Amino acid sequence: xxxxxxxxxxxxxxxxIEGGVLKQQVGTVxxxxxxxxxxxxxxxxxxxGESGCGKSTTGRMLMRLLEPSEGEVxxxxxxxxxxxxxxxxxxxxxxxxxxxDPFASLNxxxxxxxxxxxxxxxxxxxxxxERKKRVKELLDIVGLSPYHARxxxxxxxxxxxxxxxxxxxxxxxxxxxxADEPVSALDVSIQAQVLNLLEDLQKELGLTYLFIAHDLGxxxxxxxxxxxxxxxxxxxxxxxxxxYLEPKHPYTQALLSAVPVPDPEYGKDRVILSGxxxxxxxxxxxxxxxxxxxxxxxxxxxxxxxxxxVEQGHYTACHLYEEDQV
Amino acid sequence: MExxxxxxxxxxxxxFTDDGEIPAVDxxxxxxxxxxxxxxxxxxxxxxxxxxxxxMQLISAPGKVVGGEISYKGxxxxxxxxxxxxxxxxxxxxxxxxxxxxSLNPVFKIGNQLVEGIRIHKKWNKKDSWAHAIxxxxxxxxxxAEELMNExxxxxxxxxxxxxxxxxxxxxxxxxxxxxxxxxxxxxxIQAQILELMKRLNNETNTSIIMITHDLGxxxxxxxxIVVMYSGKIVEQGTTxxxFESPKHPYTIGLIESxxxxxxxxxxxxxxxxxxxxxxxxKTGCHFAPRCKFAFDKCFEETPELMDAGQGQLARCWxxxxxxxxxxxxxxxx
Numbered sequence: 001x002x003x004x005x006x007x008x009x010x011x012x013x014x015x016x017i018e019g020g021v022l023k024q025q026v027g028t029v030x031x032x033x034x035x036x037x038x039x040x041x042x043x044x045x046x047x048x049g050e051s052g053c054g055k056s057t058t059g060r061m062l063m064r065l066l067e068p069s070e071g072e073v074x075x076x077x078x079x080x081x082x083x084x085x086x087x088x089x090x091x092x093x094x095x096x097x098x099x100x101d102p103f104a105s106l107n108x109x110x111x112x113x114x115x116x117x118x119x120x121x122x123x124x125x126x127x128x129x130e131r132k133k134r135v136k137e138l139l140d141i142v143g144l145s146p147y148h149a150r151x152x153x154x155x156x157x158x159x160x161x162x163x164x165x166x167x168x169x170x171x172x173x174x175x176x177x178x179a180d181e182p183v184s185a186l187d188v189s190i191q192a193q194v195l196n197l198l199e200d201l202q203k204e205l206g207l208t209y210l211f212i213a214h215d216l217g218x219x220x221x222x223x224x225x226x227x228x229x230x231x232x233x234x235x236x237x238x239x240x241x242x243x244y245l246e247p248k249h250p251y252t253q254a255l256l257s258a259v260p261v262p263d264p265e266y267g268k269d270r271v272i273l274s275g276x277x278x279x280x281x282x283x284x285x286x287x288x289x290x291x292x293x294x295x296x297x298x299x300x301x302x303x304x305x306x307x308x309x310v311e312q313g314h315y316t317a318c319h320l321y322e323e324d325q326v
Numbered sequence: 327m328e329x330x331x332x333x334x335x336x337x338x339x340x341x342f343t344d345d346g347e348i349p350a351v352d353x354x355x356x357x358x359x360x361x362x363x364x365x366x367x368x369x370x371x372x373x374x375x376x377x378x379x380x381x382m383q384l385i386s387a388p389g390k391v392v393g394g395e396i397s398y399k400g401x402x403x404x405x406x407x408x409x410x411x412x413x414x415x416x417x418x419x420x421x422x423x424x425x426x427x428x429s430l431n432p433v434f435k436i437g438n439q440l441v442e443g444i445r446i447h448k449k450w451n452k453k454d455s456w457a458h459a460i461x462x463x464x465x466x467x468x469x470x471a472e473e474l475m476n477e478x479x480x481x482x483x484x485x486x487x488x489x490x491x492x493x494x495x496x497x498x499x500x501x502x503x504x505x506x507x508x509x510x511x512x513x514x515x516i517q518a519q520i521l522e523l524m525k526r527l528n529n530e531t532n533t534s535i536i537m538i539t540h541d542l543g544x545x546x547x548x549x550x551x552i553v554v555m556y557s558g559k560i561v562e563q564g565t566t567x568x569x570f571e572s573p574k575h576p577y578t579i580g581l582i583e584s585x586x587x588x589x590x591x592x593x594x595x596x597x598x599x600x601x602x603x604x605x606x607x608x609k610t611g612c613h614f615a616p617r618c619k620f621a622f623d624k625c626f627e628e629t630p631e632l633m634d635a636g637q638g639q640l641a642r643c644w645x646x647x648x649x650x651x652x653x654x655x656x657x658x659x660x
Contacts, residue, residue: 258518259588
């Protein structure tokens with residue numbers, strides 16, 4: 001049995017909707033509604049889904065950048081939701097984040113050196129000269145040159161900025177990196193460079209990644225295991241190969257068939273979903289996907305399907321696979 | 327052979343900035359046939375969007391079209407006055423933009439925005455225009471078309487807004503539709519809907535489409551022919567089948583190789599080293615040479631022309647000057 005570095009249990013985030021002059025609560029947006037998964041040491045877990053499915057909210061809650069409404073997050077067996085502010089700050093040394101937008105996530109008034117050095121200062125690591133040395137080391141690790149340290153973010157291209165963001169995350173020797181759409185703002189040729197860098201770093205430093213993205217090709221490439229989210233819930237979770245070769249949930253099937261393939265000769269039967277993702281403020285009753293599901297049955301509109309293991313290591317929440325159990 | 331609907335030759339669009347004159351589009355030639363879907367592929371800064379805006383003459387200062395010819399049905403659009411261009415835009419050549427959120431006016435109802443275009447271009451009365459608009463909303467697969475006419479853009483989702491944009495562009499029945507990254511801002515399941523719709527409209531109405539995108543998957547699925555742009559120049563041109571089967575320019579090869587595929591996992595992604603150059607930063611030689619693993623002395627000294635690379639495929643690469651060097655590329659592919 002592999003060791004779990006991070007375990008998420010029934011995590012929920014409900015945002016209140018306030019209305020009227022009295023700002024009374026008139027409803028809730030269930031952005032994340034009962035998400036559970038485990039991250040094993042040294043693996044990459046991919047979280048995919050379309051916009052609004054709650055994948056980024058989940059990532060932010062793990063860092064406690066957003067306070068969860070319910071649930072547990074165990075890091076090395078310790079529930080991080082019960083930690084106080086200073087303990088939490090210490091823990092953030094072990095969990096770092098890489099953000100999507102390499103333009104907005106770096107302070108434009110700070111030099112690269114200051115940006116990368118900052119986490120070291122915050123966590124009180126090393127004296128001035130040690131920190132300077134560490135910055136140079138980090139720049140080297142992510143494939144930049146030491147002379148880049150004195151430059152400002154605007155002097156770099158998108159791919160280079162993302163490398164700076166990664167160097168900053170690595171500065172404090174974290175165990176887990178939460179990467180929220182780290183390559184979606186980059187051009188294809190640069191995207192490949194950053195993905196390869198992330199893979200190399202994982203091998204060298206033994207990092208664990210939570211990789212949040214909407215691009216199914218990218219997630220397949222980088223992940224060992226994948227969870228598919230829809231309307232605040234994980235609807236399917238399995239080893240990457242298994243999930244992509246034998247998707248169980250009709251949503252995963254439709255999602256995979258919707259991706260355009262860079263091969264004009266590749267014929268395929270496409271499942272085209274009608275309509276849009278329903279609003280998380282008014283999620284459908286029963287299975288959240290039943291309104292768009294091509295295989296929906298009567299039971300789907302009334303009963304929420306249980307998230308269960310249908311094959312070894314392959315979990316899904318769908319009524320289609322419950323009959324087999326009976 | 328039938329004459330192409332749109333023929334662009336030697337197009338030069340330069341930007342006059344404080345740092346000097348920047349050739350964002352540098353002697354670009356291509357044509358679009360009737361009923362054809364042409365893909366223009368490139369990364370950011372390759373000049374693909376500037377090319378499309380140049381065709382519509384929507385380039386504003388500090389940019390300017392400084393040379394070339396854009397011939398539409400035998401007439402050079404660059405010689406038209408602004409008044410004449412207005413008749414052509416929308417009526418003859420329609421355009422769909424990337425951001426469905428910002429291309430609709432938030433303070434006007436969908437119906438008003440659709441009808442405005444139809445009335446200006448078709449000179450119809452209000453009633454006929456209204457009916458025509460509803461017909462096109464239905465054609466793009468929007469439910470409750472009549473009610474939608476009285477709704478505001480914020481009441482629609484991203485996918486619906488993009489459908490409205492397509493309906494708006496199609497309602498004037500243009501001969502050429504330019505779609506600039508029409509699905510980039512959308513989720514994959516919605517993207518699949520929109521691409522299916524555009525394919526259907528292309529078949530039913532025989533409208534020519536110029537599809538501008540960075541997504542090779544979208545191109546493979548939609549286009550008959552492809553133009554690959556890099557740093558303001560066309561680097562490769564050919565049919566979709568040929569380009570994906572045997573790309574002839576090292577850049578195209580690298581680009582295709584570096585896309586992670588949903589169908590199978592590559593052990594390691596191929597990546598093109600270096601960064602996309604800023605337009606105008608490379609003065610002499612092939613613009614791709616600094617990132618190209620095949621580059622030799624000549625590549626840094628002389629700029630190559632588009633050369634015949636076999637089967638009607640064109641590639642801007644010195645390797646295609648002699649057969650021996652071109653064979654190097656074959657090896658990499660296999």
